[in-house]
Amino acid sequence: AREKFMESFYLIRDNFKDVFRSLFSNEDDCDLILLDAEDPLDSKIEIVAKPKGKKPKVLSQLSGGEKTLTAIALLFSLYLLKPAPFCIFDEVDAPLDDVNIHKFSKLIKRFSKDSQFIIVTHNKSTMAGMDTLYGVYMQEQGISGISQVDFRDYEHNETYQNVNV
Amino acid sequence: AREKFMESFYLIRDNFKDVFRSLFSNEDDCDLILLDAEDPLDSKIEIVAKPKGKKPKVLSQLSGGEKTLTAIALLFSLYLLKPAPFCIFDEVDAPLDDVNIHKFSKLIKRFSKDSQFIIVTHNKSTMAGMDTLYGVYMQEQGISGISQVDFRDYEHNETYQNVNV
Amino acid sequence: MKLKSLHIKGFKSFANDTKIHFREPIIGIVGPNGSGKSNIIDSIRWVLGEQKSKGLRLDKMLDVIFNGTKSKKKAGMAQVSMTFENSKKLIPLEYDEVKVSRILYNTNESEYRINDVPCRLKDIRDLFLNTGIGSNSYAIIELGMVDDILLDKDHSRRRMFEQAA
Amino acid sequence: MKLKSLHIKGFKSFANDTKIHFREPIIGIVGPNGSGKSNIIDSIRWVLGEQKSKGLRLDKMLDVIFNGTKSKKKAGMAQVSMTFENSKKLIPLEYDEVKVSRILYNTNESEYRINDVPCRLKDIRDLFLNTGIGSNSYAIIELGMVDDILLDKDHSRRRMFEQAA
Numbered sequence: 262a263r264e265k266f267m268e269s270f271y272l273i274r275d276n277f278k279d280v281f282r283s284l285f286s287n288e289d290d291c292d293l294i295l296l297d298a299e300d301p302l303d304s305k306i307e308i309v310a311k312p313k314g315k316k317p318k319v320l321s322q323l324s325g326g327e328k329t330l331t332a333i334a335l336l337f338s339l340y341l342l343k344p345a346p347f348c349i350f351d352e353v354d355a356p357l358d359d360v361n362i363h364k365f366s367k368l369i370k371r372f373s374k375d376s377q378f379i380i381v382t383h384n385k386s387t388m389a390g391m392d393t394l395y396g397v398y399m400q401e402q403g404i405s406g407i408s409q410v411d412f413r414d415y416e417h418n419e420t421y422q423n424v425n426v
Numbered sequence: 427a428r429e430k431f432m433e434s435f436y437l438i439r440d441n442f443k444d445v446f447r448s449l450f451s452n453e454d455d456c457d458l459i460l461l462d463a464e465d466p467l468d469s470k471i472e473i474v475a476k477p478k479g480k481k482p483k484v485l486s487q488l489s490g491g492e493k494t495l496t497a498i499a500l501l502f503s504l505y506l507l508k509p510a511p512f513c514i515f516d517e518v519d520a521p522l523d524d525v526n527i528h529k530f531s532k533l534i535k536r537f538s539k540d541s542q543f544i545i546v547t548h549n550k551s552t553m554a555g556m557d558t559l560y561g562v563y564m565q566e567q568g569i570s571g572i573s574q575v576d577f578r579d580y581e582h583n584e585t586y587q588n589v590n591v
Numbered sequence: 592m593k594l595k596s597l598h599i600k601g602f603k604s605f606a607n608d609t610k611i612h613f614r615e616p617i618i619g620i621v622g623p624n625g626s627g628k629s630n631i632i633d634s635i636r637w638v639l640g641e642q643k644s645k646g647l648r649l650d651k652m653l654d655v656i657f658n659g660t661k662s663k664k665k666a667g668m669a670q671v672s673m674t675f676e677n678s679k680k681l682i683p684l685e686y687d688e689v690k691v692s693r694i695l696y697n698t699n700e701s702e703y704r705i706n707d708v709p710c711r712l713k714d715i716r717d718l719f720l721n722t723g724i725g726s727n728s729y730a731i732i733e734l735g736m737v738d739d740i741l742l743d744k745d746h747s748r749r750r751m752f753e754q755a756a
Numbered sequence: 757m758k759l760k761s762l763h764i765k766g767f768k769s770f771a772n773d774t775k776i777h778f779r780e781p782i783i784g785i786v787g788p789n790g791s792g793k794s795n796i797i798d799s800i801r802w803v804l805g806e807q808k809s810k811g812l813r814l815d816k817m818l819d820v821i822f823n824g825t826k827s828k829k830k831a832g833m834a835q836v837s838m839t840f841e842n843s844k845k846l847i848p849l850e851y852d853e854v855k856v857s858r859i860l861y862n863t864n865e866s867e868y869r870i871n872d873v874p875c876r877l878k879d880i881r882d883l884f885l886n887t888g889i890g891s892n893s894y895a896i897i898e899l900g901m902v903d904d905i906l907l908d909k910d911h912s913r914r915r916m917f918e919q920a921a
């Protein structure tokens with residue numbers, strides 16, 4: 262059990278560095294450290310982020326958007342070891358700026374060859390990268406309905422939103 | 427002290443109902459309840475939201491966006507009692523849909539006659555409602571700088587973002 | 592192994608029979624605040640066996656049943672089914688299509704089914720054991736979880752590593 | 757009583773002398789993730805007397821001082837000043853303009869000043885006593901606080917009511 266865990270740990274760590282660099286930039290670095298290497302099966306796992314040019318940082322010093330990107334990098338590093346048939350994200354893109362929204366969408370596109378993605382979002386740039394959109398709305402007070410929506414309607418959303426308010 | 431607190435409490439409650447209706451809709455209702463009316467100075471204060479057509483709801487049943495709107499309504503109900511010279515919001519608009527972003531901006535405009543507002547945001551519709559925009563960027567690695575930005579630059583933000591990545 | 596469709600009735604705000612088809616790799620779910628988007632994600636966690644009501648933003652599990660509005664009375668039960676395409680037999684069953692279902696009656700009796708045959712929760716869990724899917728898998732992420740993952744609340748980080756290893 | 761300007765130097769990522777003028781009622785602060793927007797809000801909480809490092813997302817208060825990059829060495833001190841227009845004498849001082857400042861040296865000595873005259877923290881707090889401004893006032897809101905306000909963590913709701921009453 263110990264060998265197997267260590268083998269997976271090193272694979273996850275390599276994945277994490279790879280995904281982290283694609284979300285931040287090639288000069289940024291990061292690491293996963295087993296705090297108690299003697300007892301890997303029980304040890305805590307520490308995340309260290311080292312965005313370029315800045316001193317290595319504990320997670321609490323990262324900004325809101327940087328934290329979200331780091332968490333996404335970690336999730337995908339686990340996913341790369343054992344790809345799940347589908348992944349779901351619920352408004353994970355909300356803290357991201359336009360450049361990072363773009364990188365996030367590109368990452369989803371890259372992994373969508375092996376799995377399905379279900380993404381809940383309010384961000385128009387994220388929507389533009391989807392294959393299809395489902396619009397959820399209140400059919401009557403308090404009762405939800407769902408129907409397929411064309412992005413073009415949503416883009417000039419006045420028409421779409423008025424339907425629901 | 428007791429009379430003064432009760433007087434303020436009823437004023438805050440009226441404000442809360444008023445602001446809540448302007449953020450949700452006229453048919454929505456809400457209430458602030460003093461759980462222990464015998465001892466107002468120590469009693470907990472319960473918030474009840476009753477969006478239209480739905481059963482009265484404990485806060486935990488509200489959606490992400492509905493929770494944010496309820497918190498904003500509460501803050502403005504306190505503000506109406508004692509307007510602060512300035513209010514600061516840091517990405518509070520992130521969970522909101524387009525219609526609610528619009529309502530939030532209208533509320534800010536309404537209160538900006540008496541106070542100043544400093545709003546940190548990534549949302550283009552919120553930016554459109556600002557009087558001036560300050561753009562924060564990394565002058566060199568790890569060192570922040572700030573300069574006034576014209577919204578038109580930001581709207582077609584490819585130029586602005588590329589400067590920083 | 593692809594996710595084909597999700598069928599919801601009487602679950603949270605989905606009073607009426609609602610079916611969603613997942614024909615494309617990247618599916619976006621959009622709509623106003625409070626319309627029912629996160630309720631769809633909750634229905635997926637629930638049918639995969641979620642046992643903690645807190646994981647579904649509820650006080651008690653019976654609250655998943657549609658609780659009625661002014662115009663429609665409370666539902667007698669909540670039912671959710673999820674259908675997977677299984678031609679590569681990644682799910683250890685002979686069928687080309689596998690449907691898992693969960694039903695909760697307002698008498699608090701609950702039922703699980705695989706291809707409409709009653710079974711235990713453990714049978715559903717065993718089906719997905721090595722696939723990376725589960726009610727609290729690293730593949731279902733909400734924005735609120737980003738801080739938990741980074742702060743490693745309740746050793747959630749180790750748990751995720753063990754799921755992937 | 758209007759907020760006129762903010763002056764930051766050596767505080768968090770603002771290594772260089774930075775001045776922001778608040779000439780309009782509604783000011784937007786925009787920019788990429790990690791560029792320093794929330795650091796500006798932290799500098800306002802800090803100059804108003806924030807004593808808890810956790811309120812500024814730090815482990816210890818000395819971490820507010822710019823900690824250096826590859827190209828610029830660590831700052832010797834952090835200094836922030838905030839200038840208010842006071843022609844209506846809402847702040848109980850004779851001056852038409854009031855500047856509050858805070859300085860922290862890397863020796864851990866800290867200084868407070870009103871119009872460049874050294875004073876105590878209590879003097880700054882007394883100045884703003886009945887204005888609704890303070891380091892943890894209801895007028896400074898981040899997205900992460902929405903849940904705390906609604907869940908009433910550490911009786912934050914009562915505290916806000918008392919500030920306004």
Ligand SMILES: Nc1ncnc2c1ncn2[C@@H]1O[C@H](COP(=O)(O)OP(=O)(O)OP(=O)(O)O)[C@@H](O)[C@H]1O
Pocket residue numbers: 397403480483487488489490491492521602603604605622623624625626627628629630631654655656657658659
């Ligand atoms: N058992 C139930 N019966 C009826 N309605 C319910 C039930 N449980 C939850 N709801 C309602 O569902 C709504 C929440 O939906 P949900 O959280 O999915 O919104 P959302 O689309 O994710 O919105 P947001 O964009 O704000 O996150 C609430 O208004 C809540 O009252």
Ligand SMILES: Nc1ncnc2c1ncn2[C@@H]1O[C@H](COP(=O)(O)OP(=O)(O)OP(=O)(O)O)[C@@H](O)[C@H]1O
Pocket residue numbers: 315318322323324325326327356562568767768769770787788789790791792793794795796819820821822823824
């Ligand atoms: N003492 C310090 N010296 C130098 N840099 C610091 C210091 N404290 C914090 N920082 C840096 O400031 C950056 C965070 O800035 P901030 O939180 O203001 O970003 P932001 O613009 O709000 O981003 P977001 O849009 O993601 O919320 C971090 O990258 C952090 O490393």
Ligand SMILES: [Mg+2]
Pocket residue numbers: 489490491628629
């Ligand atoms: Mg939601």
Ligand SMILES: [Mg+2]
Pocket residue numbers: 324325326793794
């Ligand atoms: Mg920030």
